[in-house]
Amino acid sequence: MNTPICDFVRQYAQGGAVRMHMPGHKGTGPLGVEALDITEIAGADELYHARGIIRESEDNAAALFGARRTLYSAEGSSLCIRAMLYLALIRARRLGLPARLLAGRNAHKTLMTASALLDIDIDWIFPRPGEGLLRCTVSPQTLESRLARERYMAVYITSPDYLGNMADVAGLAAVCHAHGVPLLVDNAHGAYLRFLPRDSHPLSLGADLCCDSAHKTLPCLTGAAYLHIGQSAPEPFAALAEPALSLFASTSPSYLILQSLDAANPCLAGDFGERLAACAARTAILRETLQNHGYTLTGDEPMKLALTPKPYGYTGDDLHALLGQQGIACEFSDPDHLVLMPGPMLPEAGYQRLERALLDIPPRAAIVGSPPDLPPPERVCSIRQAMLSPQAALPVSQCLGRVLADAHMGCPPAVPILAAGERINADALNCFAYYGREECRVMAP
Ligand SMILES: Cc1ncc(COP(=O)(O)O)c(C=O)c1O
Secondary structure, three states, X not given: OOOHHHHHHHHHHHHOOOOOOOOOOOOOOOOOXXXXXXXXXXXXXXXXXXXXXXXXXXXXXXXXXXOXXXXXXXXXXXXXXXXXXXXXXXXXXXXXXXXXXXXXXXXXXXXXXXXXXXXXXEEEEOOOOOOOOOOOOOOHHHHHHHHHXXXXXXXXXXXXXXXXXXXXXXXXXXXXXXXXXXXXXXXXXXXXXXXXXXOOOOOOOOOOEEEEOHHHHOOOOOOOEEEEEOOOOOOHHHHHHHHHHHHHOOOOOOHHHHHHHHHHHHHHHOOHHHHHHHHHHHHHHHHHHHHHHOOOEEOOOOOOEEEOOHHHOOOHHHHHHHHHHOOOOOOEEXXXXXXXXXXXXXXXXXXXXXXHHHHHOOOOOOXXXXXXXXXXXXXXXXXXXXXXXXEEEEEHHHOOOOEEOOOOEEEOOOEEEEOOOEEOOHHHHHHHHHOOOOEEEEEOO
């Protein structure tokens, strides 16, 4: 598989042209990568009007992912989520459907900001009792009953979630398609799923639109992401995908990130799948070793280790600090979880250090308590109305009964406790305290 973007930029850098164009570093600088950092000069194509090297590279990626169309984002899945919602909205407008989305509540905060920008209402599927806020099981049965009652422009789920829980995407897609509703999947954490021995990428399981943060699980630079359009996605999605992305994107995409996506293609077409299978097997062994030692874990995603360490006598934050002292940098922690992300590029020595460090931590008396649940709160107005209203920042202790206006009042990995437009009740205050939130913005009276 070729690398047209990398080839073009390398040739340009070696050609010694006088750079009478942006960026201002003119190809030299302290980072050592400046020579490869160009802008949309002649021959370099245009990211959201891709007809040359970028389109060729995107088509390579589409073939790898089995997509009808794959588009690059140099601004993460966040940009792709805004574009997915816009595409679903445009289709809804054409069909006379309401601007209303049905979504699993454990969504990344970008869903909230995108809904505010596009004035989309969200009906939520809330977590089951005991799931906390980060997990939200959406079964095909639940989805069927919701779609039978209301008309929606699309269904939106997050799979895998931050803790590595995977939804039954095939089952959910079947229900959506039976109702003529597109399925949008935030697959920010699951780009690699396509390359496992058993392909479990959402696109392969029937999603119509799907965003992948390439940078989270593939060997790509931070910011690199894909927007994938499914083979049988509704008609306007592929045709409008470029304008959808460009509506929200910078007009100066990073060519370092584009090269990173381009360079990933031959890697993914090569031995990445074998490396991934070996890594998944190694991660499964480590998971078992930790369980045999007394640790408990959650989630079924093969490349994530999500420890729930309270029964072992530690909070997630305790373990995070202890591993940090051993030179092990973790992905995420909160009182209940510690999330570790190995990957095919991690050397065996990394697994061994992690294993040794975790096994050296002695068990203690179990910490009692589980993450708080939040019963569905009262919705007072739309996310857009709340976020664009006059607002005041207050200590949370003064917020009982007020309406949230914050784009993000969530628990650590950017999952909402409350969405803007919802009333702050005692349960919500309890959750704010649990996750250490001290201040929030509320709608002015
Ligand atoms: C579930 C989920 N969706 C979307 C995003 C946004 O992805 P990106 O950072 O690539 O913009 C994140 C970021 O952590 C995430 O965890």
